[in-house]
Amino acid sequence: MRLHNESTPYVERETLVEATPEEVWEALTDEDRLEEWMAPEVELDPTEGGEISVRDGEEERSGTVETVEEAERLSFTWSRPGQGESFVEFTLEPLPAGTRVRVVEVPTDPAATNTAPGSTAIAAGGWDRPLLRLGRVLRLTPVA
Amino acid sequence: MRAPAHRNVDAVFDALADPTRRRVVETLARGGTVTASGLAGELPITRQAVSKHLNALRGAELVTSSRIGRETHYKLRLDPLDEAAHWIQMVSAEWDDRLEALRRSLERRTRRV
Numbered sequence: 001m002r003l004h005n006e007s008t009p010y011v012e013r014e015t016l017v018e019a020t021p022e023e024v025w026e027a028l029t030d031e032d033r034l035e036e037w038m039a040p041e042v043e044l045d046p047t048e049g050g051e052i053s054v055r056d057g058e059e060e061r062s063g064t065v066e067t068v069e070e071a072e073r074l075s076f077t078w079s080r081p082g083q084g085e086s087f088v089e090f091t092l093e094p095l096p097a098g099t100r101v102r103v104v105e106v107p108t109d110p111a112a113t114n115t116a117p118g119s120t121a122i123a124a125g126g127w128d129r130p131l132l133r134l135g136r137v138l139r140l141t142p143v144a
Numbered sequence: 145m146r147a148p149a150h151r152n153v154d155a156v157f158d159a160l161a162d163p164t165r166r167r168v169v170e171t172l173a174r175g176g177t178v179t180a181s182g183l184a185g186e187l188p189i190t191r192q193a194v195s196k197h198l199n200a201l202r203g204a205e206l207v208t209s210s211r212i213g214r215e216t217h218y219k220l221r222l223d224p225l226d227e228a229a230h231w232i233q234m235v236s237a238e239w240d241d242r243l244e245a246l247r248r249s250l251e252r253r254t255r256r257v
Contacts, residue, residue, distance in 0.1 A: 011235045015243040019250040027250055037245035084154040086235075101243060105235050107157055 014102040021071040021092040021099045028074050028090055052076050077108060084108070153231040156224045159204035164189060165197045169206065172220040179215045 017024060027033045034042035039056040050065040063078030063085070075089035085108045093100040160166055164187075171186050172178060180198060184191040198218055201207045206225070207218045 011232055011239065013236060013239040013243055015247050017247045017250045019253075023250060023253070024246075027246060027253075033249070037249040038242060101246065103239050103243065105239065107154055107231075 010104055010106040012102065012104045014100055016095065016098055016100055018098040021094050024092050024099045024101055025071040025074075029068075046074070052078060054078065153224075153228050155204040156206060156228040159200050159206055160228070162197070162200075164193070165201060168194065168197045168201065169220065172207065172218060177217045177219045179217055181215075183218075 019027075027037065029044065029046040031042055031044055034044060039054045039059075041053075041055040043051065043053040044065070045051050046065060046068055048065055048068055051062065052065055053062040054060070059080070061078040061080055063076050065074075065076045066087075067073055067075040067089070071092060073089065073091050075087065077085050077087050079085040087104075087106045087108050089104045091102045091104075093102070160169065167187060168183060171183055180191055180194045183198075184194045187194065189197075198207060198209070202209060202218075204224060205221060207220055209216050209218050211217075
């Protein structure tokens with residue numbers, strides 16, 4: 001598990017599904033099920049150190065599975081050929097009406113990334129908000 | 145279009161992970177073209193520290209520099225920041241699409257059973 005400090009940029013999205021965590025887990029880890037929603041061609045060995053490969057037309061990503069905690073957490077790294085690597089983590093939270101599926105994608109930054117076994121913390125407090133705020137500052141300020 | 149943008153985003157994220165460097169960028173954004181001494185006057189850090197941060201930002205192609213007389217003037221480049229914001233928007237949109245497809249796939253199956 002990677003530990004990210006507060007200044008690490010990340011994308012976090014989530015959805016609620018009317019299914020049990022076990023049903024969601026199958027959709028996240030079974031290749032045929034993955035091909036129903038993730039991309040037309042998906043290969044996944046859902047064990048730690050296993051390979052993942054996702055192909056959607058011209059677009060291809062591949063990487064390595066990092067964490068497999070059945071019906072709770074799945075994480076892997078992936079990248080397009082010759083490009084920067086991202087870390088992706090799904091977490092499943094059982095709710096009365098179904099399951100909350102949360103996904104985080106973070107560009108892997110060797111300087112800011114530590115391997116911290118047992119830790120599940122991805123710090124809250126996003127970096128995208130300061131970035132977008134900065135983007136607004138820049139657009140509002142004419143640069144001579 | 146996507147490939148070079150994504151590669152550059154890593155360097156931009158590295159450079160902007162440091163809060164002091166973000167303040168340097170914000171100050172540059174307000175002041176247009178400035179010198180290291182000028183920046184040191186506006187920030188609670190030494191001129192040497194400013195120069196170090198400016199070099200890191202130049203490495204990420206976030207600032208350009210030019211010599212005018214005896215002083216180096218620094219200017220912000222907007223493109224890499226747009227690329228970083230673009231990466232966040234692009235990856236967010238990709239996951240929104242995938243999660244929606246996951247939700248539909250699961251609900252189709254749940255109803256079938």
